[in-house]
Amino acid sequence: MENSDRLAVLIDADNAQPSIVDGLLSEIANFGTASVKRIYGDWTSPGLKGWKEVLLEHSIQPMQQFAYTKGKNATDSAMIIDAMDLLYTNNFNGFCIVSSDSDFTKLASRIRESGLLVYGFGEKKTPAPFVSACDKFIYTEVLRAKSDESAAIVKKSSSELKKDTKLIRLLRDAVNTASDDSGWAHLGPVGSTIAKQSPDFDPRNYGYGKLGELVAATTLFDIESRQIGSTNSKALVVRDKRHK
Incomplete structure (x- = not known):
């Protein structure tokens, strides 16, 4: 069933790469409809040239924010102000914040306090507080791999997965x-x-x-496909092999 949630997508052009745009919008479509798509930055800067080339194609509205002084990120402030304005319209079910900047931690928390979902998108260097402040956080390395085979994430082996104690504890x-x-x-x-x-x-x-593929790859769980009630549908069930 298609998700009908209305989403506001806000992109920090200074902290996101244009190479993720295809994967980003495809991912967002899994969560709902991007009713608003805005990207913030100083468009007089040559550093944003790559973004300029993809905005029209994807109907993303550029929001101009001049860098008035060095060392101050005016883009972040503009995004936060716009996000709050959009929040108060009560027209959205959730927000997608695209940035690797921890300055959006408080914004994500505030939006969630209002009962809306927050989807974060940023690089693996994104500070933990911002990641934790979101309902769901997706690393943009995954999105880049979606559209660029050369950027594909190498599949970890069973032995590598078992050494990841945090992952194994989470699964168990x-x-x-x-x-x-x-x-x-x-x-x-x-x-x-x-x-x-x-x-x-x-x-x-x-x-x-x-x-299911990840759980199976650890080889630490039993996995079975079972029929659901009297239907023809099947669902996967898992059990820790240590269970007696």
């Missing part, structure tokens, strides 16, 4: 939380639990397209 805790008395858990609730605990979790960060 989520399975345990969503499981029944027999230890089996449906993959859907497992994914929902992970999303609540770790906004930046994404199987694609490890080179896998889906959660």
Whole structure:
């Protein structure tokens, strides 16, 4: 079923690369409709030339913000002011903030306080406070890999995944939380639990397209495909191999 959420997309041109635009808009379409698409920067700067070339093609509205003084990021302030204006219209279900700048941490928190969803998009260098302030955070390296095969993220092996104690703990805790008395858990609730605990979790960060593929690759879980009730549909269920 198509998601009908109305989203406001705000892009910090100083902290995002034009090479992500195709993957970015494709990703946003999974969450809803980009009713507003704005990008902020000093368009007199030659450094934004790459963005200028893709704005018309994707109907992204450039918002001019002159850099009045050195060392002060006027773009951030303009984005924050516009975001609050859009928030008060009550026309949106969520916001997409595209930046790797921690200055948007408070903005993300404020929007969520109003009951709206916040999707963050930034590079892996994005400070943890901004990542945690979002409902969902997607690293733009994943988006770049979507449109550029040379930027594809290398798939991690089973041994590499097992060494990632943070990942393994996250998966095991989520399975345990969503499981029944027999230890089996449906993959859907497992994914929902992970999303609540770790906004930046994404199987694609490890080179896998889906959660089930990542879980299977760790070789630490039993996985079965089971029929749902009397229907012909099937769903994946998982169980920690340590369960007795």
